[in-house]
Amino acid sequence: MSGAVTPAPSLLLTGAEVASVRRDVRIADGLVAMIGDLAVLPGEQVIPMGGAALLPGLHDHHIHLLALAAANRSIPLGPPDVRDAGKLADALRAALTALPPGQWLRGVGYHDSVAGPLDRWSLDALVGDRPARVQHRSGALWILSSAAVRIAGLHSARVEGIERGADDEPTGRVWRLDEWLRERVPPEPLDLAAVGRALLQRGVTGVTDATPVTGPEPLRFLAEAIRRGDLPQRVVVTGAAGLSPDAVPELERGPVKVLLPDHEPPDLDALLAAVRAARTAGRAVAIHCVTAVAAALAVAAVEEVGPHPGDRIEHGAVLPIALATRLAELGVTVVTNPGFVAERGDRYRLEVDGADVPDLWRCRSLLEAGVLVGAGTDAPFGKADPWAAIAAAIDRRTADGHVLGPGERLDPQRALDLFLTPLEQPGGQPRAIEVGVPADLCLLAVPLAEALADPEGAEVVAGVVGGVLDRRA
Numbered sequence: 001m002s003g004a005v006t007p008a009p010s011l012l013l014t015g016a017e018v019a020s021v022r023r024d025v026r027i028a029d030g031l032v033a034m035i036g037d038l039a040v041l042p043g044e045q046v047i048p049m050g051g052a053a054l055l056p057g058l059h060d061h062h063i064h065l066l067a068l069a070a071a072n073r074s075i076p077l078g079p080p081d082v083r084d085a086g087k088l089a090d091a092l093r094a095a096l097t098a099l100p101p102g103q104w105l106r107g108v109g110y111h112d113s114v115a116g117p118l119d120r121w122s123l124d125a126l127v128g129d130r131p132a133r134v135q136h137r138s139g140a141l142w143i144l145s146s147a148a149v150r151i152a153g154l155h156s157a158r159v160e161g162i163e164r165g166a167d168d169e170p171t172g173r174v175w176r177l178d179e180w181l182r183e184r185v186p187p188e189p190l191d192l193a194a195v196g197r198a199l200l201q202r203g204v205t206g207v208t209d210a211t212p213v214t215g216p217e218p219l220r221f222l223a224e225a226i227r228r229g230d231l232p233q234r235v236v237v238t239g240a241a242g243l244s245p246d247a248v249p250e251l252e253r254g255p256v257k258v259l260l261p262d263h264e265p266p267d268l269d270a271l272l273a274a275v276r277a278a279r280t281a282g283r284a285v286a287i288h289c290v291t292a293v294a295a296a297l298a299v300a301a302v303e304e305v306g307p308h309p310g311d312r313i314e315h316g317a318v319l320p321i322a323l324a325t326r327l328a329e330l331g332v333t334v335v336t337n338p339g340f341v342a343e344r345g346d347r348y349r350l351e352v353d354g355a356d357v358p359d360l361w362r363c364r365s366l367l368e369a370g371v372l373v374g375a376g377t378d379a380p381f382g383k384a385d386p387w388a389a390i391a392a393a394i395d396r397r398t399a400d401g402h403v404l405g406p407g408e409r410l411d412p413q414r415a416l417d418l419f420l421t422p423l424e425q426p427g428g429q430p431r432a433i434e435v436g437v438p439a440d441l442c443l444l445a446v447p448l449a450e451a452l453a454d455p456e457g458a459e460v461v462a463g464v465v466g467g468v469l470d471r472r473a
Helices: 065-071 083-096 120-128 146-154 178-182 192-201 219-228 268-280 292-305 320-332 338-350 364-368 387-397 412-417 450-454
Strands: 011-018 021-027 031-036 047-049 054-055 059-062 106-108 133-138 140-142 162-164 170-175 204-209 232-236 256-257 285-289 312-315 331-336 374-375 442-443 460-465 468-470
Touching: 031 468, 047 120, 059 374, 065 106, 065 219, 083 106, 083 120, 083 285, 083 338, 120 133, 120 140, 120 146, 120 170, 133 146, 133 460, 140 146, 146 170, 178 285, 192 204, 192 219, 192 460, 219 232, 256 268, 256 468, 268 285, 268 292, 292 320, 320 364, 374 387, 412 450
Parallel strands: 011 047, 059 204, 106 133, 204 232, 256 285, 285 312, 312 331, 331 374
Antiparallel strands: 011 021, 021 031, 054 442, 133 140, 140 170, 162 170, 442 460, 460 468
């Protein structure tokens, strides 16, 4: 017939392990079309699985895509790469040698355990008159050298978040001003295609970008990367309450990101105002909580204003178990980051108040209390590898081999399930491979039981995104 469009050939995965049963799976028109003992169709692309596991694509429910792309072009300046002042000086010296004259130096992952709290003067002692900025591991703080302070105009700027000393001089420490800084420092060339490839290599087909952007430009950058195919993943974004729903219509919006400070007591009135603003916009909230006080205030604010489907607590780094019943009753999901047990657990053992240690990165106790739980990596502030986070949720071991919160361990399947829930319901039922569902899939090299026996070593051989086989994995 004139003008008819020839349909794309279907894809047949033969001998795949699906829910512990060896089956053939046909993909057509972006969906799982048939499951069973299937004959090959003319022109059909066939992928022999040989009993290896076929899973729904993993969903990272808390990630920062632009920051991850920027971190890929930055120098790691914190544990485990850099652990002391000598190694810090070595890393910066090597970076300065490699950079062209005048180019900004960008470091990430710094922690005070390396060489104490940094300010512009201690950074100047290491980089001289080079414009440099170093991000703290928390993601909440940038430290600028004196040259960078001059270029960014910190002396004349009167903006909350610019730290000043007793003499009113800027210390170079800038809190929660990423977007403000972005307009005043040279832009970083960001390779989101490399981010998309790396995520697919670990089986990730969907992400929630949890960056609290207030303007549309960062989201437009993401949308353009998706249109180009650089990011094959399905992307949900958060953003601030004031961000217009029409700003970037191509991107699916999730809850409003609400930041509670890590370095000072949260303001309950400001939190209530933020939750009410989200409700006025008809949206849920995703409240950043890394302290027990922040978690308690977040629960109080949702109780006061009233819950909304999709409300979330992000991180829940220190979450008193007394809050679990209230979270369950309110239907608030906790999006946790179990990977930090492995990545930061030894530092927690030294620095966290003993009374708070049992409350660190709760998982099993929340589930047993009826709390909805999903997981993310928080990359680049954590390792961008859900499989490493799954391993940490299973064994709760720190890098030095200590067990942190043994009662919070999950069985392997339940740990995997934290990354299989829908993007719009991170604490919901894990997705399954069924006829009619979107064909966003993760192809492993071995059966699932073998992969879960060593999650960090799990080999992803390919991904299927929207029904299209992508061997970038």
